[in-house]
Amino acid sequence: ETAIIERYRRRESSVEEALIEMYLAGVSVRRVEDITEALWGSKVSPANISELNKKAYVHIEDWRNRPLQGGRYPYVYVDGIYLRRNWGGEYENVAILVAIAVNEDGFREVLGAAEGMKEDKASWVSFFQWLRGRGLDGVKLIVGDKCMGMLEAVGEVFPDAKYQRCTVHFYRNVFSVVPKSKIKIVAKMLKAIHAQESKKASREKAKAVVAELRAMKLKE
Helix, strand or coil: CHHHHHHHHHHHHHHHHHHHHHHHCCCCHHHHHHHHHHHHCCCCCHHHHHHHHHHHHHHHHHHHCCCCCCCCCCEEEEEEEEEEEEECCEEEEEEEEEEEEECCCCCEEEEEEEECCCCCHHHHHHHHHHHHHCCCCCCCEEEECCCHHHHHHHHHHCCCCEEEECHHHHHHHHHCCCCHHHHHHHHHHHHHHHCCCCHHHHHHHHHHHHHHHHHHCCCC
16 A cells, blocks of 8 residues: 555656646646646646646755855856746846856856846846855856956956956857858867967967968958
8 A cells, every 4th residue: 555655656746847847848837738638638727837836946946045065166157148038928038147166176066047137237246246145255267258247246246356258258259250151260260279288379379360360351
């Protein structure tokens, strides 16, 4: 009898997890109802789905607000990701501010993610202060794009940390003014700069690449 109860308990747990994953993946409540009816012969009501999601969000909030106990985090990567969100029946783009760090042992860790509404200074300051309040310490270098709001916030909240522009964002900025037919060759040239084994070698390679790019006359 105990084995039977346990088997059904595991099955119920699996069903709940599947419903939560569908909702978080963006499947509409109406679609979830249709799927459950096709699989199990009965619909799961919107109220039940809402209750399941409340359980999930409790765990999500616990994770988001957990104390950062990985020691010191010398390298922190930050960015804003824009997602569409429904506000009172209307959809608009919302910035999700994300921070990923490398700790002193060389392991990466997602520090946190929060809605910033937009990537202005106030949003980034609030985000950085939230991370510091949870225990973010020992930051030596922050890597991100050239968003002015983020740059100003770094100087205010982490005055002792240095800033480095993200190479991926830098490449994208360069590619935006390069003819499509030349993007692959320009990408190889840029990567060659960052593949050098010393700062001196990288600077020398950068000068050579600049000369090559000018000689190519990339305007179409």
